[in-house]
Amino acid sequence: MSTISIEDSASLCDALQRLLQDRYGFADARRRNIATAPDTLPAIWTSLVELGLTGLVVPEAQGGFGGGPADLQRVQRELGRALVVSPWLGVALSAQVIQRAASAEQQDAWLSAIAEGRMTLALARDDSQDLNRPPASALAQASDGGWRLEGHKANVLHADAVSHLLVSAQLSDGASAWFRVDVAQAGVARQRHRLLDHTWCADVVFSDAKAERLDGPGASPTGALRAVESAAYCAEMVGGAQAALELTVQYLRTRQQFGQALGDYQALRHRVAEMAIAMEQLRSAEELALEATAAHEPAEQTRLGAQALLIGCESATWIQRQAIQLHGGMGMTEEFAVGHHYRRQLVINALTGGETAALSALAGRV
Amino acid sequence: MKQEDESLQALRAEIRAFLATAFDPALRARLRRGEFPKRADLVAWQRALNQCGWGAPNWAREFGGTGWNDFEQLVFLEECAAVCAPAPHVFNITMLGPVLIRFAAPEQRAEWLPKLLNADVLFCQGFSEPGSGSDLASLRTAATRSTDGEGDHYVVNGQKIWTTAAHYSDWIFCLVRTDPQAKKQKGISFLLIDLNSPGITVRPIISIDGRHSLNEVFFDNVRVPASQLVGEENKGWDYARFLLGNERASIAGVAKSRERLGYARELAGATLQNGRPLANDVLFQARVLRLEAELEALDRTQIRMLSDSNAAGRVAGASVLKVKGTELQQRVQDLLVDISGTASLRLPGDSGFGPDVREPLGAAHLYSRAASIYGGTNEVQKNLLAKHVFDTTP
Numbered sequence: 093m094s095t096i097s098i099e100d101s102a103s104l105c106d107a108l109q110r111l112l113q114d115r116y117g118f119a120d121a122r123r124r125n126i127a128t129a130p131d132t133l134p135a136i137w138t139s140l141v142e143l144g145l146t147g148l149v150v151p152e153a154q155g156g157f158g159g160g161p162a163d164l165q166r167v168q169r170e171l172g173r174a175l176v177v178s179p180w181l182g183v184a185l186s187a188q189v190i191q192r193a194a195s196a197e198q199q200d201a202w203l204s205a206i207a208e209g210r211m212t213l214a215l216a217r218d219d220s221q222d223l224n225r226p227p228a229s230a231l232a233q234a235s236d237g238g239w240r241l242e243g244h245k246a247n248v249l250h251a252d253a254v255s256h257l258l259v260s261a262q263l264s265d266g267a268s269a270w271f272r273v274d275v276a277q278a279g280v281a282r283q284r285h286r287l288l289d290h291t292w293c294a295d296v297v298f299s300d301a302k303a304e305r306l307d308g309p310g311a312s313p314t315g316a317l318r319a320v321e322s323a324a325y326c327a328e329m330v331g332g333a334q335a336a337l338e339l340t341v342q343y344l345r346t347r348q349q350f351g352q353a354l355g356d357y358q359a360l361r362h363r364v365a366e367m368a369i370a371m372e373q374l375r376s377a378e379e380l381a382l383e384a385t386a387a388h389e390p391a392e393q394t395r396l397g398a399q400a401l402l403i404g405c406e407s408a409t410w411i412q413r414q415a416i417q418l419h420g421g422m423g424m425t426e427e428f429a430v431g432h433h434y435r436r437q438l439v440i441n442a443l444t445g446g447e448t449a450a451l452s453a454l455a456g457r458v
Numbered sequence: 459m460k461q462e463d464e465s466l467q468a469l470r471a472e473i474r475a476f477l478a479t480a481f482d483p484a485l486r487a488r489l490r491r492g493e494f495p496k497r498a499d500l501v502a503w504q505r506a507l508n509q510c511g512w513g514a515p516n517w518a519r520e521f522g523g524t525g526w527n528d529f530e531q532l533v534f535l536e537e538c539a540a541v542c543a544p545a546p547h548v549f550n551i552t553m554l555g556p557v558l559i560r561f562a563a564p565e566q567r568a569e570w571l572p573k574l575l576n577a578d579v580l581f582c583q584g585f586s587e588p589g590s591g592s593d594l595a596s597l598r599t600a601a602t603r604s605t606d607g608e609g610d611h612y613v614v615n616g617q618k619i620w621t622t623a624a625h626y627s628d629w630i631f632c633l634v635r636t637d638p639q640a641k642k643q644k645g646i647s648f649l650l651i652d653l654n655s656p657g658i659t660v661r662p663i664i665s666i667d668g669r670h671s672l673n674e675v676f677f678d679n680v681r682v683p684a685s686q687l688v689g690e691e692n693k694g695w696d697y698a699r700f701l702l703g704n705e706r707a708s709i710a711g712v713a714k715s716r717e718r719l720g721y722a723r724e725l726a727g728a729t730l731q732n733g734r735p736l737a738n739d740v741l742f743q744a745r746v747l748r749l750e751a752e753l754e755a756l757d758r759t760q761i762r763m764l765s766d767s768n769a770a771g772r773v774a775g776a777s778v779l780k781v782k783g784t785e786l787q788q789r790v791q792d793l794l795v796d797i798s799g800t801a802s803l804r805l806p807g808d809s810g811f812g813p814d815v816r817e818p819l820g821a822a823h824l825y826s827r828a829a830s831i832y833g834g835t836n837e838v839q840k841n842l843l844a845k846h847v848f849d850t851t852p
Contacts, residue, residue, distance in 0.1 A: 221799055223728040223815070247800055285812065286805040288668070288820055293800060349593040359837060416666070416827050420591055420835060421620045424666050424828050431666035431824070438820065442800045448741055 095151070095158030104144065104157070105166045111139055112174040118429045126177050126290040131252040133212070134178055145180060147207030149187050154203035156187075161320050161385040165327035165378060172331030175432055177290050179212055179250035181324055186213035186258045188320050192313035193270045194306040202272070212254040213272075216245035220295055230298055232261040232271060232305070239271060239305050241279075241298040247443060251275065251282050251294035259303065260312070268312055271303035289436040315390050322397045322404075323381035325440050329408035330371075330378050336415035336433045337367050343419055360418060367414050370407040377404035394453055402450035405441050412437045466533055473512075473537040480506050481543045489542040490721065491815050492822030494671060497580065497626040504547045504577035513575040514551045516704065521559055521567065522575050528764040539713035549581040549623070550574040554631050556704050557648070557697050561689035570650075584618040584632035584651070584675060585698065592838050594633070595642045595695060599677060601634035601649060603684065603691075610684035612636075612649065614657075614677045620832070624660045624673035629653055637692050648694035650686040657681070665828075667821035668805055705833065709776060710783030712757045718790045719749055725816065726797050736797060745793055752786055774846035777839040784829040784836060791826040794819050 096104075116122050116136055125134040140146070149164055150156025157163070164184055171180065187206050190199055205211035219227035230243035241261055248257065257273045257280070273280060279301030282294040341364060344355035354360055381400035387393035412434040416423035423430045441447075462470070485499055495503075507513045508522075515531045517523020526534065535545055546552065555574050558567050573579050590597040599616025614634055624630065630651050637645030653660065657680035663672040689697060723746060726737035736742055759782070763775030795802050802819035804812070811817040830836045 221729065221801065223725070224730075226730050226733065285807070287800060288803045288805060288824070290805070293804075348589075349591065349596075359840070413827065417830060417835075417837075420831050421586070421672075421828075424672070424825075424831065426664040426666060426668060434827075435666070435824065438795060438823070439800070439803055441796070442798075442803055446796060448796055451741055 096148075096160075096163055100157070101159060101163045101166055104148070104163075105170055107143055108140075108145070108167060108170050111136075111143065112170060112176065115139060116174050116176060118175065118432075122175060122177075130284055130286075130292040133253050136176065137178060138209075140178065140180060141209035144207075146183055146209050146212075149184050150203045150207040151191070154200060155207040156203065161323045161382055164320065164324050165382060168324045168327040169331035169378075172328030172436070173335045175289075175332070175335075175429065175436060179214060179254055181321075181328075182214040182249055182254070183212055185215055185317065185321055185324070189215070189258055189270055189313060189317055190306065192310050192316060193308050195308045198272075198304075198306060198308070211256060213256045213258050214248050214250050214254045216248045216251075216257045216259040216273075216296055218245065218247040220244040220246040230259060230261040232263055232269065232303065239303045241271060241273060241301045241303045243298055245296045245298075248282070248294045248296050250292055251296055252284055252292060257296065258306075259298075260314075261303075268314075270306040270312065272306065273298070273301055273303045277302060287439050289432070289439045291439065315393055316385070319381070319384040319387070319393050319397045322401050322444065323378070323385050325444050326374075326378040326381040326400050326404040329404050329437065329440060330374055332433045332436055333371060333374055333408045333411040336412055336430050337364075337371060339428075339430055340364065340367070340415045340418050343422070347420075354418075363414060363418060367411050370411050373403055374407040374411070377401070377407065398450040398453035401444055402447050402454065405437075405444065405446045405450070409437050409441060409446075462533075466529060469530060470533050470537060473534055476510060476512075477537060477541050477543055480510070481541060486542050489544070491811070492818035493811070494669065495544055497623075500544060500547055500580065501577040503544050504550070504575075507546055508575050508577075512546075514546060514555055516552060517555055517559060517571075521555075521571050523555075529761075532760070532764065535708050536713035539711075540717055542717060545708060547574075547577060547580065549583055549627070549631070550577065550579075552705060552708070553583060553701050554581050557631075557688060557701050560700060561648075561693075561697055563689075566685075566688065579628040580623070580626070581629045581631055581650075582621055582624045582627035582653075584621055584624075584630045586620045587617060588619050592835055594698075595646065597633055597635060597646065599632065599634050600638065601636050601647060601682065603636065612682045612684060612687070614649070614651065614680040614682055616677050618675040618677075620663070621660075621673045621675050622671055624653065624675050625662060625670065627653060630675065631688075633694050633698055636694075640692065643695040645692055646694040646698075647691050648688040648697045649682055650688060651677075651680065651682050655680050655682065665825065667824035669821060669825070671825075702834070703773060703776065705776070709833075710756055710760050710779040711787050711829075712753055712760060712783065715749075715753055715783075715786050715790045718787075718794060719746060719753070722746065722790065722793050722797060725794070729797060742797065749786065749790060749793070756782055756786060770846060770850070774843055777843040777846075780833065781830075781836045781839050781843075787829050788826050791823040795823045 125136050128134045144157060147156035148159040152158040187203060190202050219229045221227055228244040230241050230245050233240045257275060259271045259273050260268055261271055262268050279299045281297040284292055284294040287293050344360060345353055347354045377400045380396050384393050384396035387396055415430045416434055419430050422428050512524055514523035515526050515534045519525035538545055558570055585594060587597045601612040601614045603612050630653055632649050632651055633646050634649050635645050636647040657678040659676040661674045662670045663674060664670055665672055723737060726742055727735050729736040760779055763779060766772050766775055798816040798819055801814050801816040804817050
């Protein structure tokens with residue numbers, strides 16, 4: 093599926109790595125970036141667009157690199173390592189949806205706009221989950237040759253900073269379809285809050301909101317989208333967990349108690365060894381998730397993707413907790429990066445459904 | 459329910475009735491959501507307890523305490539935890555009071571114990587230092603004794619860290635080095651220091667949950683009257699060990715974990731998934747049932763440990779309770795965020811947490827990661843426990 097060469101993809105990631113080292117240091121630049129107002133793209137965004145990241149998974153015909161899930165993983169790993177807060181994953185996943193579900197004309201117009209950074213998108217899929225209420229969804233009605241949306245969507249990331257939403261809404265016959273919605277209209281109300289990892293997140297309410305249906309010939313690509321998304325999150329967890337493991341080893345080397353470095357204590361060395369073992373399981377989860385994106389059978393795709401999420405979330409969460417524990421009090425402060433890696437992991441667990449959703453999927457219960 | 463004799467049952471009923479009327483439902487709601495109590499909450503509650511004679515469950519009667527044994531204290535703490543009521547002030551009552559009762563001069567006891575009981579002052583604890591965490595005895599904050607025209611006093615210089623509640627406390631009990639020449643445990647003294655003294659700076663540490671409960675406390679030539687030394691000079695390490703051994707009745711947090719688990723059940727009952735309450739989900743039930751069984755077992759472990767007549771056994775038992783208790787506390791906290799989705803993972807806005815009751819759960823979860831770090835990390839506890847097992851195994 094990918095037309096980008098491995099060498100090109102690797103050199104893109106090298107450039108990204110350098111960019112993040114220079115311009116997204118944890119102690120200062122990242123702090124300034126996350127202080128951005130909710131309706132503004134972070135300062136690093138322009139550099140990411142210039143690097144070509146918004147076109148990574150856009151076909152060459154529309155001005156992109158023609159990258160596939162493996163390339164997406166490579167980038168996501170770097171973003172996870174540097175704790176980048178940006179709408180990039182939502183944009184990349186939207187490009188995947190458009191390629192599968194939009195018409196040829198829509199693809200031509202939208203994908204090139206995405207690649208050039210002229211259009212930014214966020215996915216709006218999750219139903220809202222208020223206590224004591226059934227999940228509220230969004231419904232689509234045909235009207236005057238176009239479409240109108242009514243209802244709710246939750247967990248819409250960076251909803252105030254993007255130009256459009258890609259909404260999964262229900263048709264009157266119960267089937268679901270994708271719609272592109274311009275956020276700059278009265279019918280789109282956003283109630284936003286900030287997640288623990290500093291991502292802006294919104295509950296969106298559509299009231300007679302104007303929408304364009306993605307009217308390609310293909311079916312709604314729910315399974316394929318989930319597979320690509322799991323692959324991306326598994327890769328991000330690898331980047332985050334690797335960073336936390338490195339920080340931990342560096343801390344254990346320097347921190348002295350009872351006249352020796354913490355890293356000289358066998359009990360703590362064993363813990364690091366266990367983290368390294370979990371790290372390998374996590375890397376394998378990243379591979380499984382990539383295999384899932386290429387699976388032809390839906391059942392096989394579900395199985396591989398869910399196994400990847402189960403082992404990935406479990407391993408990464410455990411590594412992150414151990415990283416905090418081995419940092420002692422330091423791990424409990426907002427000043428140190430380890431805590432932020434754990435916060436991001438909690439958000440990934442929640443957005444993907446984590447181990448519970450994965451087990452449910454494996455048991456065939458959803 | 460475990461077997462309890464009639465007098466414990468009667469006490470339990472009496473405490474439950476008191477809590478039903480005396481504990482403010484609005485405060486309960488806040489604490490149940492996972493928020494921290496404020497200073498005013500702690501003061502008002504300590505005074506309410508003191509008024510009915512329950513201000514110090516772990517002190518002898520002659521000093522204003524209840525004179526309860528370990529089991530009666532446990533019943534009291536369990537009942538408080540079941541309704542999210544704060545325990546008696548941990549620094550004043552659980553930690554400092556017993557040290558003063560055991561080691562302080564009669565005048566010092568007469569001066570401080572009534573104030574501690576009635577929360578006329580709130581103390582915090584100044585033990586950890588940047589270079590002295592697990593290796594606490596390596597602490598370096600120095601107190602130099604001298605006498606000038608204004609009397610016998612210490613001059614204190616140094617820094618404490620991870621000082622919970624220092625920003626709203628009045629006084630701090632500190633371990634300080636009074637004899638730099640002595641072997642490290644031998645040169646430490648136990649001082650009471652007014653946080654309003656000139657030369658003290660309290661600086662906030664924002665923790666992983668984005669909230670402020672921890673602080674650094676800096677001492678720059680702080681003058682402390684020698685009358686604020688507790689017990690004998692250079693015996694502070696013994697007092698600190700005595701103090702840390704006094705948390706047995708609360709260390710496992712079984713009742714708190716049970717309360718959180720009950721809350722998880724309640725939230726799961728109110729969360730609809732595919733048209734059915736999450737509480738009916740078999741995966742959710744499996745987690746809850748396993749945790750309930752673990753807590754039931756730990757409860758019996760705790761009773762056995764409290765009944766142990768062997769002093770070394772009780773110390774080792776405290777390590778068992780700390781490690782297992784905090785592991786279970788954290789697993790319950792994992793469950794709470796797992797069932798709450800992103801609703802529990804929001805940073806508080808300028809006006810605090812929003813109306814969704816799940817919002818503070820993420821912050822509470824993050825803060826619970828400290829449970830296996832503070833009060834002696836679980837790694838240090840395991841070292842102590844292993845030593846005990848090797849020493850006592852024939």
